[in-house]
Amino acid sequence: MAFTNTPVAAVSHQSSLRMLSVCRAKISCERIEGTSPAGAIIPKLKCSSLSSAGTEKARGELARRIKICATPGERKDCCSIHSPTVSAMRGFGVLEEESIKILDMGSYFSGDDDRVMDFCEQLRRQCHEVGFFYVRNHGVPEKLCDRMLELGRKFFDLPTEVKMQMDYTKSPQFRGYMRIGAENTAGITDFREQIELGPEESQDIDFLDREESGLVYPLYRRLRGPNQWPPDTLLPGFKRETELFMEKMNELSMHIMQALALSLGLQKNYFDSSFQYMPHYQMKVVKYPPQPASDCAEDVGMFGVGAHSDSGFLSLLLQDDVGGLQAKNTAGRWIDVPPEKGTFVVNLGEMLQLATGGYYLATVHRVVSQVGSRSRYSVPFFFNPKLDTDIRAFNMLENSNQAEGRRFRSPTENSNAFGGLSTHGGKNKLLPVFGQNAFKSFARSHVNVVRQHHKDLVKADGSVDLDKLDVEVLSS
Numbered sequence: 001m002a003f004t005n006t007p008v009a010a011v012s013h014q015s016s017l018r019m020l021s022v023c024r025a026k027i028s029c030e031r032i033e034g035t036s037p038a039g040a041i042i043p044k045l046k047c048s049s050l051s052s053a054g055t056e057k058a059r060g061e062l063a064r065r066i067k068i069c070a071t072p073g074e075r076k077d078c079c080s081i082h083s084p085t086v087s088a089m090r091g092f093g094v095l096e097e098e099s100i101k102i103l104d105m106g107s108y109f110s111g112d113d114d115r116v117m118d119f120c121e122q123l124r125r126q127c128h129e130v131g132f133f134y135v136r137n138h139g140v141p142e143k144l145c146d147r148m149l150e151l152g153r154k155f156f157d158l159p160t161e162v163k164m165q166m167d168y169t170k171s172p173q174f175r176g177y178m179r180i181g182a183e184n185t186a187g188i189t190d191f192r193e194q195i196e197l198g199p200e201e202s203q204d205i206d207f208l209d210r211e212e213s214g215l216v217y218p219l220y221r222r223l224r225g226p227n228q229w230p231p232d233t234l235l236p237g238f239k240r241e242t243e244l245f246m247e248k249m250n251e252l253s254m255h256i257m258q259a260l261a262l263s264l265g266l267q268k269n270y271f272d273s274s275f276q277y278m279p280h281y282q283m284k285v286v287k288y289p290p291q292p293a294s295d296c297a298e299d300v301g302m303f304g305v306g307a308h309s310d311s312g313f314l315s316l317l318l319q320d321d322v323g324g325l326q327a328k329n330t331a332g333r334w335i336d337v338p339p340e341k342g343t344f345v346v347n348l349g350e351m352l353q354l355a356t357g358g359y360y361l362a363t364v365h366r367v368v369s370q371v372g373s374r375s376r377y378s379v380p381f382f383f384n385p386k387l388d389t390d391i392r393a394f395n396m397l398e399n400s401n402q403a404e405g406r407r408f409r410s411p412t413e414n415s416n417a418f419g420g421l422s423t424h425g426g427k428n429k430l431l432p433v434f435g436q437n438a439f440k441s442f443a444r445s446h447v448n449v450v451r452q453h454h455k456d457l458v459k460a461d462g463s464v465d466l467d468k469l470d471v472e473v474l475s476s
């Protein structure tokens with residue numbers, strides 16, 4: 001993804017004012033112009049509370065903060081937060097903490113205005129300063145989580161021939177079983193095997209029949225289709241429970257998106273229309289074998305998955321009790337994200353980072369293969385908007401320079417700063433429609449699937465025609 005990397009010179013009025021509108025949940029502010037006693041035009045904010053049940057005391061406190069924040073020169077008192085510009089100047093990947101915080105979603109679900117507000121403020125801090133946090137009391141039944149991990153273990157214990165019957169190369173949607181070696185990060189094989197899943201749909205179009213039918217579908221329409229499942233006779237309940245789990249993860253992700261909207265000072269339903277109906281989520285069930293004995297370790301990575309940032313919006317992770325996940329801080333240190341029973345790890349993807357003008361961080365992370373005899377199992381869930389979502393619409397920090405990728409950290413800057421690459425995105429041009437990026441990153445990573453199922457995208461020499469992936473076809 002190519003972005004202009006223009007250094008930031010100073011904190012402007014505009015950014016300090018905008019900062020205010022993200023400093024407290026449930027407050028929505030618009031910029032207006034006022035006049036100073038000397039007659040100069042000064043920027044001012046007009047703010048209103050989004051809260052329906054907030055106490056007078058809370059409103060009074062917020063009003064006080066807003067007054068302070070709106071006064072140029074007194075910015076430091078403003079909710080003790082950093083503006084996007086300030087964090088951009090501090091460097092990329094603002095993860096200064098040595099441990100990852102646990103946020104209690106019980107407060108968010110309580111309906112109590114003050115508790116919801118506190119939750120959103122903590123959320124904002126973690127997203128802005130760290131890009132990683134845990135959630136507990138999230139509403140997904142613990143039994144279902146345990147069952148999901150247990151089914152994962154059972155799946156990977158199936159004979160290789162059975163797993164290969166649902167090999168992902170059979171799926172035009174790039175879904176199914178991926179053996180070790182099917183994926184790499186920055187050219188090094190990821191030492192993990194996995195199942196790739198998505199929203200279950202029938203494949204009702206023949207996309208190679210475009211000319212005959214006269215229909216032109218955008219390429220990303222090809223990502224919609226069925227999952228590949230192990231036979232129920234061999235793994236009873238796998239499909240049923242996995243679908244139930246995905247449903248619950250969707251619900252939770254939607255709640256988190258709403259909390260994120262509040263935390264940014266936006267209306268709670270800001271993301272709803274893009275995410276609520278047909279979000280294009282992606283789920284994996286992953287097995288990370290322990291580090292192989294040193295004599296055969298040469299051609300496999302030390303890493304279950306190498307350093308990368310996620311390319312989408314929101315990533316939720318269920319992990320077992322083995323450990324190995326790490327996130328990188330600004331000092332360049334890898335911080336453990338150890339297992340915490342009853343939680344999901346949440347981290348943010350590059351598109352959310354882009355949508356917030358770099359205010360929220362897509363932090364680089366990796367999984368270190370563990371020494372010993374135990375494999376690690378995890379279930380990452382990547383929550384994304386519907387495929388035809390134009391990400392230019394998420395113009396949250398209405399700053400004209402942002403359109404040119406200036407002023408704020410861009411996803412690529414963040415990834416490259418740490419030498420990491422997006423597992424799902426990689427170094428490539430960011431396209432305006434979410435589905436275009438999603439299809440392109442799959443196609444680039446899995447050329448074999450393109451050759452088999454998307455022949456119209458392959459050049460005579462067998463390589464993928466990247467120009468075709470960059471074409472913007474917006475009809476559907």
Ligand SMILES: O=C(O)CCC(=O)C(=O)O
Pocket residue numbers: 284286305310317319325365366367378379380423
């Ligand atoms: O399995 C994990 O702990 C993390 C997986 C991950 O980062 C990814 O698949 O993008």
Ligand SMILES: [Fe+2]
Pocket residue numbers: 308309310315365423
């Ligand atoms: Fe990741």
